[in-house]
Amino acid sequence: MGNGGAKFKFLSFSGKFRVLHLTWLAFFVSFLVWFNHAPLLLVIQEQLALNDQQVKTLLILNVALTIPARILVGMLVDSYGPRLIYSILLLITGGLCFFFSLATSFEALALARFLLGFAGAGFVIGIRMISEWFPARQLGLAEGIYKGLGNIGSAMAAVSLPVLALWFGGDDGWRYATGITGIIAIVYAGIYYIGVRDTPAGSTYFKPNKSGGLEVTSKLDFVLYLLINIPMYGALALLAWKVEQLELISFNVLLGIWAALVLLYLFQCRKIYSVNTDVFQGAVNRLQRYKFKQVMILSLAYAATFGSELAVVSMLPMFFKTTFAVPVALAGVLGACFAAVDMASCPSGGWISDRFGRKRSLAVLLAGAALGFALLSTITSEWPIAIAVAAMMGSSFFLGSAAGCVFAMVPLIRRSLTGQIAGIVGAYGNIGAVMFLTVFSFVETSTFFMVIGATIAVAAAAAMLLDEPADTMIEVLPDGTVQSVAMH
Template sequence: MDATTTAQQPLTRLNIFAGKGVQMRTFHLTWLTFFFCFFGWFGIAPLMPLVREQLHLDKGQVGNIVIASVSATILARLLMGKLCDTIGPRLAYTLLLAVGAIPVMLIGLSNSYQSFLLFRLAIGIIGASFVITQFHTSMMFAPNIVGTANAVAGGWGNLGGGIANMVMPLVAATFVSLGYVDKANSWRLAMVVPGVILLVMAVLYYKYTEDTPRGNYANIQRDTTTQKKGTFLLALRDYRTWLLALAYGACFGIEITIDNVAAVYFVDHFGATLVAAGMLAGIFGFMNIFARGLGGIVADRTGRAYGIKGKWLLLSSFLVLEGIGIAFFSLAPSLLLAIVSMLVFALFLKMANGCTYSIVPFVNKQAIGSVSGVVGAGGNLGAMLVGFLFKSKEISYSTAFLYIGFGVATIGALVLLVRLVVKETGEAPAEAPLALAGA
């Protein structure tokens, strides 16, 4: 095999320090872009105490805002999964970034609960960036390493939510110290920063990435058989797609919920300052720098030793342990114990994220984008549903976390039960090559 042919193939190993070749260039650009999408998506979360005070929001309205922030993402992820299979991840990402930057920059124009809610809903579409990131990474890496590559890219991207919790209060404070705005309105100007960054990333992504190692969709010959069948229908007809969507709702869905409410919880429940609460919430997100990738690494090794069945068992175990950890977090009597228990359940949660998307590419190799989109949408649907717990005036945040813990553990057990009971139906083996979007 000559050098040219090798350059056109998915990579069989992940060297995070490499930057040459379309595969690694795309890998680094896609996780970095996803990082800033997550940063923009949850940039307003640590500033919600300021927004709540200025717009006079009650608990129910804050809960509605939390729900809105993840709701639009559900449909957007389904759409982006299909677009990845048709127009390619490069154009799909560029379009998403350009459109998503608009509400991020303009949310500061909100002067009422209703207008803020609509902007928060619109910002949620950039959460679909995850589907494109996972799809694009799956195109660039071979089956033996794709779980690890997906998990590292997803984890480093998810890190943007944690960094946003840490950095955005400081960005707002910087504008105040420079005299550009008062503290009450600092959140308005601060949100312009991530919006501008998203526009910059749109340009970089369009210019420096390609759809596959062999080139962009427009420039390569592709087999349209799967398009005739309908990749979306292929994904929907497979029960494993729905099982993974349920699992992802129990891990990623909980993650983005905590990204939304953690700062408020630490302020209200433990009396932390805005900056301190943002830092504590940021610790939860910061664990993505290694935990999601660790889940993918363990899943890939488990897959090589025990096959896809081993990955499913691993996913079930992660979810059960995550649920138990969340229950302990809800009952923590002090800030110190809350932080410790948060770190424990965060580890299993993020490893479950990585494990889930180590399975996704093997469900149906002819519809990777659509499967990825449905599973990703399942994560946001989970977040939307648990969001109703946090808007209820009868249920405290700590009680909501307790319910969530029980629910997640139950889903973990259900995942294992279904996989034991339902007969196998043509699942792609771990060594099966992935289709380059039907190439």
């Protein structure tokens, strides 16, 4: 798992730290591209005469493809390595930025935004890359830094792109600004490909024995694997329903999409069975087994943490504006504080996990986040605004730290399947966001916060059922050789 002494030299730019910095920058660029439309939406709406429903549809489409893309990219990264797959993803999404920037109709914008949801899958690739280079005792901190710093890409888009658009000026300012993000992605694809390797010198890059689905090691795990995929299709079905509610597709088209999703799920079940026929032909060697419950519990925890984070970030400015009657600009700043805390909390959660144990750290931090949201649900206009902001930032710290803990554990389940496992867990972050935002559209804000708190509390209870990662991991090479990987 890469060599490395006890010291974590963040400011170093050699060896594994070079790989860490180049990889979080790749994630940063992919998020910059993914959210390059958000700060320019009002200008785009005005330029292309879009109605409010069409703008809402663009926001929905931007996250729709990310759910299946994270699963697909997870498979590709396990088979072909993170260096190649990250470079290709940045190249493709860079090209799609040009497609978006040249769009002259709502239909072209919608297709470009849907396809650019693929950029959100970049996160999964770096999880595997970092796990190849850092020892387990530093893995949580390294993955937390990767996630925390990479997430700033969306904030950088919000700050820089409106300035760029104004600098270019004219009706096409937004086109130049979004096009520049495409150039950045394409240039960085080359930098990343040249600058990193998949593993340290002398290390083996373990690949799955079969492609097309996650390998499981028992009949029960096979059933659980089939079940865990259902919410992914449910989230896509829900997104399609939202588009139909905006009257942009007919009910018959919606039924067609739903039928296609059912057929796709059945096709995936067949593929999963073909990958896992071994578990029906006899028991898998005890040494090679891993427990799929680990994947399920971490998926639930990530849906509760990152899912609620995405949902809350989108509604907090309006919450502060309506509750405390503050100006729009100040409400935006107060809402942004929630996301800003994530930059520090993800590495903190990873470090806590490295230091105090994976299972216990995750359970405690989830419990803290659940209590935080229970507190947020009691906020009224009578509260001093400073106390409300402090409660919100405290909740955000527990939430981001718990998310950091999740990805401190993901690479310690099965090395050769890390990309696919990260893909499933990462997809559940988006599923959680879809679920929470749907709940938000039906209930009061206080109820919304209570639903989040209750979901996180369930995840905290489930975390107690996790197994602490073992000191060694068994991998089987393509020639059948069994190799023990030390996890220290």
